[in-house]
Amino acid sequence: MAKKDYYEVLGVSRNSTVGEIKQSYRKLALKYHPDRNQGNPEAEEKFKEASEAYSVLGNDEKRNIYDNYGFDGLNMGGRGFSTSSFFSDSIFSDFGDILGDLFGFGNFSSTRKNERYRTRKGSDIGIEVDLTLEEAYKGIEKTVTAHREKNCDVCNGTGAEPGTSPDVCMQCGGTGNIRRSQGFFSISTTCSMCNGSGKIISHPCKKCKGNGRMEDIKDIKVIFPPGVDNGNRLRITGEGEEGFDGGRPGDLYIIINVKEDDKFKREGNNLIYELNINFSQAALGDEVKIKTFYGTEKIKVPSETQNEKIVKIKGKGFKNINSWGKGDLLVIIKVVTPTNISRREKEIYKELREIENKKSKNFSTESKNIFN
Ligand SMILES: [Zn+2]
Ligand SMILES: [Zn+2]
Missing domain, CATH: 1.10.287.110 (DnaJ domain)
Incomplete structure (x- = not known):
């Protein structure tokens, strides 16, 4: 299955x-x-x-x-x-x-249980970041703005007006949970009186209205290493939301979204480029310069190149972020039929046709028989 x-x-x-x-x-x-x-x-x-x-x-x-x-x-x-x-x-x-x-x-152990209720880790947050294909290729440093929660700076996260303090919840005795026995198990549910906080606030803080939290906006520098790909996530430890009652902060996840490029594509760690050439370049060979993310590259088109021939430039692809090594630059050569041909070009093509017909007599007579 x-x-x-x-x-x-x-x-x-x-x-x-x-x-x-x-x-x-x-x-x-x-x-x-x-x-x-x-x-x-x-x-x-x-x-x-x-x-x-x-x-x-x-x-x-x-x-x-x-x-x-x-x-x-x-x-x-x-x-x-x-x-x-x-x-x-x-x-x-x-x-x-x-x-x-x-x-x-x-x-x-009971101490671990108590710790669990005393402190609580802050939530993780995620931010999506757009990169161009070139940025993903070279790597880049960017500043992202994280909108997250932190403890209120007036009441220090207690939710109680300064000078007052929260009371211990009477219903759960401050644990935040109510335990019941059911068969072999003891089932615990969140206390309905304090919503699991274990505390009752009779004089709520005016700034945070008693919830103990406020918005925290922070610019964070993120280094995107060369070779990152669409959908990759970078974790920045401790840059999520602030923990509760001294608990650890959550983490920040950067979710990478790589935009499409109009010249280059990515396949695995290979960088793909389509190079258009004309008939004479295909027949006689040529050297073509292309602009890449790392500078100009000379592509040697051999003589008698067939359509979709791939020229490989080793080690010029994306860096492998999980281990060592690099992909290749793969240049896919496309032989393009000319359009808007001039009278002179036509003359040359006609001449060429005669030569080619003589070269492949058998093929052309056969094809005439089929199509006529
Ligand atoms: Zn407050
Ligand atoms: Zn309670």
């Missing part, structure tokens, strides 16, 4: 942030969790599918391999991604990580 695309399984787009992927997985995992769907093999299958997808898309390195090489990349032995080892191990470690607190799974 063909494997379903991991993004499709999780119902997220290819540009989704880690936060979005995690959220979507969490939803599916809760819906299809075997303990909630006993004796339902379809749900079990969906649960496994979602967990496998998350074990890849939730991990930057594996996601990158999947984006670039698909399932085959993940199955490649040499890189240490054989399915048998990593899926079986990490489904359950990821699972424990995400759902442990919800189902009371895993061996979480």
Whole structure:
């Protein structure tokens, strides 16, 4: 059976942030969790599918391999991604990580549990950046403007007017969660009174209206290395939204969108150029100069060149960003039939036709028989 695309399984787009992927997985995992769907093999299958997808898309390195090489990349032995080892191990470690607190799974020590509620990581953010093909070829530094959230500078993120402090939520005792026992599991739900914050603010900060956050706009320099491709993502650690209550900040993802060029194309790491030549250049050969991203290149057109012949200039393609090496410049030669031919040209072509007819007598008589 063909494997379903991991993004499709999780119902997220290819540009989704880690936060979005995690959220979507969490939803599916809760819906299809075997303990909630006993004796339902379809749900079990969906649960496994979602967990496998998350074990890849939730991990930057594996996601990158999947984006670039698909399932085959993940199955490649040499890189240490054989399915048998990593899926079986990490489904359950990821699972424990995400759902442990919800189902009371895993061996979480109580200190770790408390840390989880005390601090919270800021969200990841994504910014799409357009590059020209030339910029992707050479690499470039650009400044992007990140619009993100940070803690309110008046109340320091507490949400309480300076001089006052938030009260501990009475309903959940400050944990933000209400736990209930259900069968073997203890199910935890977000406290409805404090919405999971564990705090009740009776005197909200005037600047942020009690939510503790404000907008933060920052210009960030981003270095795009030579060879980046459409759809590549660069992660800038710690430039996402500020964490809550001292939690780590999220990350900034730069999603690269390479615009089409009217002269050059990219295929893998090769740079492709179509060179139009006329009949006489094709027959006699020529040397043609073309303007490339790195300067002028002389293309040698050999005599008796056929249409679509490819001339390869080694090592002048895109730099391979995942390892060493470079692609090539491939010049595809197109022999173009002349238009608007003059009387003089016609005379020469007629003369040429006579010579060519004599050269290929057999062919021309045969073709006359067919078409007449
Ligand atoms: Zn405030
Ligand atoms: Zn509460």
